[in-house]
Amino acid sequence: xxxxxxxxxxxxxxxxxxxxxxxxxxxxxxxxxxxxxxxxxxxxxxxxxxxxxxxxxxxxxxxxxxxxxxxxxxxxxxxxxxxxxxxxxxxxxxxxxxxxxxxxxxxxxxxxxxxxxxxxxxxxxxxxxxxxxxxxxxxxxxxxxxxxxxxxxxxxxxxxxxxxxxxxxxxxxxxxxxxxxxxxxxxxxxxxxxxxxxxxxxxxxxxxxxxxxxxxxxxxxxxxxxxxxxxxxxxxxxxxxxxxxxxxxxxxxxxxxxxxxxxxxxxxxxxxxxxxxxxxxxxxxxxxxxxxxxxxxxxxxxxxxxxxxxxxxxxxxxxxxxxxxxxxxxxxxxx
Amino acid sequence: xxxxxxxxxxxxxxxxxxxxxxxxxxxxxxxxxxxxxxxxxxxxxxxxxxxxxxxxxxxxxxxxxxxxxxxxxxxxxxxxxxxxxxxxxxxxxxxxxxxxxxxxxxxxxxxxxxxxxxxxxxxxxxxxxxxxxxxxxxxxxxxxxxxxxxxxxxxxxxxxxxxxxxxxxxxxxxxxxxxxxxxxxxxxxxxxxxxxxxxxxxxxxxxxxxxxxxxxxxxxxxxxxxxxxxxxxxxxxxxxxxxxxxxxxxxxxxxxxxxxxxxxxxxxxxxxxxxxxxxxxxxxxxxxxxxxxxxxxxxxxxxxxxxxxxxxxxxxxxxxxxxxxxxxxxxxxxx
DNA sequence: CTGAAAGCGCTTACAG
DNA sequence: CTGAAAGCGCTTACAG
Numbered sequence: 254x255x256x257x258x259x260x261x262x263x264x265x266x267x268x269x270x271x272x273x274x275x276x277x278x279x280x281x282x283x284x285x286x287x288x289x290x291x292x293x294x295x296x297x298x299x300x301x302x303x304x305x306x307x308x309x310x311x312x313x314x315x316x317x318x319x320x321x322x323x324x325x326x327x328x329x330x331x332x333x334x335x336x337x338x339x340x341x342x343x344x345x346x347x348x349x350x351x352x353x354x355x356x357x358x359x360x361x362x363x364x365x366x367x368x369x370x371x372x373x374x375x376x377x378x379x380x381x382x383x384x385x386x387x388x389x390x391x392x393x394x395x396x397x398x399x400x401x402x403x404x405x406x407x408x409x410x411x412x413x414x415x416x417x418x419x420x421x422x423x424x425x426x427x428x429x430x431x432x433x434x435x436x437x438x439x440x441x442x443x444x445x446x447x448x449x450x451x452x453x454x455x456x457x458x459x460x461x462x463x464x465x466x467x468x469x470x471x472x473x474x475x476x477x478x479x480x481x482x483x484x485x486x487x488x489x490x491x492x493x494x495x496x497x498x499x500x501x502x503x504x505x506x507x508x509x510x511x512x513x514x515x516x517x518x519x520x521x522x523x524x525x526x527x528x529x530x531x532x533x534x535x536x537x538x539x540x541x542x543x544x545x546x547x548x549x550x551x552x553x554x555x556x557x558x559x560x561x562x563x564x565x566x567x568x569x570x571x572x573x574x575x576x577x578x579x580x581x582x583x584x585x586x587x588x
Numbered sequence: 589x590x591x592x593x594x595x596x597x598x599x600x601x602x603x604x605x606x607x608x609x610x611x612x613x614x615x616x617x618x619x620x621x622x623x624x625x626x627x628x629x630x631x632x633x634x635x636x637x638x639x640x641x642x643x644x645x646x647x648x649x650x651x652x653x654x655x656x657x658x659x660x661x662x663x664x665x666x667x668x669x670x671x672x673x674x675x676x677x678x679x680x681x682x683x684x685x686x687x688x689x690x691x692x693x694x695x696x697x698x699x700x701x702x703x704x705x706x707x708x709x710x711x712x713x714x715x716x717x718x719x720x721x722x723x724x725x726x727x728x729x730x731x732x733x734x735x736x737x738x739x740x741x742x743x744x745x746x747x748x749x750x751x752x753x754x755x756x757x758x759x760x761x762x763x764x765x766x767x768x769x770x771x772x773x774x775x776x777x778x779x780x781x782x783x784x785x786x787x788x789x790x791x792x793x794x795x796x797x798x799x800x801x802x803x804x805x806x807x808x809x810x811x812x813x814x815x816x817x818x819x820x821x822x823x824x825x826x827x828x829x830x831x832x833x834x835x836x837x838x839x840x841x842x843x844x845x846x847x848x849x850x851x852x853x854x855x856x857x858x859x860x861x862x863x864x865x866x867x868x869x870x871x872x873x874x875x876x877x878x879x880x881x882x883x884x885x886x887x888x889x890x891x892x893x894x895x896x897x898x899x900x901x902x903x904x905x906x907x908x909x910x911x912x913x914x915x916x917x918x919x920x921x922x923x
Numbered sequence: 924c925t926g927a928a929a930g931c932g933c934t935t936a937c938a939g
Numbered sequence: 940c941t942g943a944a945a946g947c948g949c950t951t952a953c954a955g
Contacts (some may be wrong), residue, residue: 267934300931353670371683609949619925634948643950
């Protein structure tokens with residue numbers, strides 16, 4: 254079933270049917286209704302390829318996510334982000350094309366994303382400091398949005414959670430509770446979120462006029478095992494509190510503390526980041542920083558569609574606030 | 589940059605460039621090389637919309653996943669399934685269009701998936717017994733594959749994990765260890781996997797000539813809280829073992845047992861299903877049934893592409909084996 | 924092995 | 940407000 258046939262059935266031209274389909278105001282009410290009736294009756298849907306070819310717009314958005322990140326399994330971040338993106342696209346009548354970036358197909362994927370005309374714009378959730386896709390997008394002219402700010406590319410548009418502010422608030426909370434030796438287990442420092450959460454930790458110390466002690470900083474890798482190992486390292490420095498840059502690392506840290514015979518939060522207070530579902534049920538329940546992952550997705554879609562419509566408007570840098578969720582692991586109840 | 593320009597630059601016709609691009613054998617080696625050189629040099633990629641329109645194939649596969657399932661966050665099943673699908677598509681030079689099915693947009697999504705010509709075929713990971721998309725696909729003629737078998741639609745092609753066999757093996761294991769009162773916490777019975785895992789439980793009892801006691805069956809909902817509540821119900825019946833239809837429910841069950849002062853596995857042995865990352869670190873580490881989620885994804889893609897190429901070949905019903913992973917929670921070590 | 928030409932199903936100035 | 944026509948960038952018989 255195509256335009257031609259709808260036209261015949263409604264007794265008008267193809268042009269007119271097209272206008273009706275596309276909500277062009279230049280159609281009489283009578284004609285519009287006549288056509289719409291036929292469209293409904295035969296359950297007509299315009300061919301996407303023909304439409305894309307003729308109009309130069311596909312009404313499809315690309316979403317690129319790094320493959321092989323361990324967090325893809327263990328962490329609901331990506332699933333929820335995808336939900337936000339998908340839901341916002343649904344609401345705006347867009348479809349989403351998903352690319353899980355695999356290094357071995359990188360060149361082909363970049364070509365496809367940028368030059369095949371499959372999508373009107375693309376959302377990249379890269380997290381890595383240097384990413385050849387982001388590089389290519391910066392040099393090209395396909396509208397794109399980053400989820401997570403970019404450290405070097407200054408004219409890239411992005412939506413990000415306030416990782417610095419969230420970490421800062423978490424550490425400040427520990428300091429206010431009277432903890433004096435607050436350590437941190439960081440994420441990988443080649444990930445922007447990892448670097449930002451460390452920056453927030455340092456900012457909180459600075460706020461109170463404290464020096465940050467390199468011995469109290471251990472690098473993790475956003476895994477449970479990494480948090481466990483980092484905590485073991487830190488043990489010798491006798492911290493009385495730890496800010497872990499992710500909940501999963503916080504859980505690893507708690508395991509290490511328990512094995513060392515230390516109590517949480519009495520001996521060592523813990524704050525994580527992410528608010529995983531399991532963090533509520535942890536022993537003790539984890540104090541953590543919640544980020545608005547779903548809204549990250551919807552906001553990015555809205556911004557991208559806006560960018561597609563008004564390409565030369567001002568740069569979009571949106572930072573969404575995080576929220577400190579206080580539970581037992583930080584020892585708030587004790588003070 | 590389009591075909592026309594490549595043709596001009598290589599001194600051949602559009603037809604010939606098209607043949608080169610599509611690996612048509614009817615091109616002389618010399619011509620092919622000449623054209624390929626230009627293609628590489630200018631980094632040409634054919635326009636997907638034009639291609640789709642002319643050829644009637646888009647080289648895009650659709651993937652439909654139910655939105656709003658709680659498991660979408662807590663369980664790595666979907667992320668890993670998506671990875672498998674995406675990876676297989678990459679390998680075959682297909683792209684994937686992702687639809688998270690939202691009830692409120694259902695009709696539009698179905699129309700789009702089926703009649704817009706966006707995709708050459710579609711993979712549906714429905715899990716629900718009655719699904720209007722599956723219904724529509726059965727009535728239509730877009731090639732499709734189900735992940736998870738369909739109970740009623742007998743001519744639907746699917747790839748599934750052996751839920752019945754896996755559950756049966758788990759329960760048989762408990763019985764062999766000498767457990768006499770083996771209870772089960774089921775998944776929702778309107779989900780196929782939920783129903784199948786219960787069927788496997790019952791089959792294992794039958795294998796040994798045992799009657800299944802309705803009092804030893806409690807329905808959960810694939811959440812931790814559901815497992816916890818179901819276990820509390822079961823407590824009164826004094827089971828000495830529990831097969832939980834998912835790990836997350838098994839973890840909830842363990843929590844309930846602990847609160848009741850019972851030891852796992854000494855008093856009550858537990859086996860789960862899924863092999864979540866956290867199950868290794870559970871206390872005690874969880875015996876569970878592992879399903880080949882990633883391979884479910886790749887296998888489905890391969891079957892679908894095969895189905896697209898040979899539409900009238902025999903029905904495809906593929907069941908992939910599961911694997912019992914024995915850890916401490918079933919008490920194997922005790923016997 | 925190669926090219927000229929029709930056609931895929933739309934959109935969009937243009938003319939009226 | 941409506942229609943005839945060109946054109947989007949490919950593929951694919953068809954002819955040679």
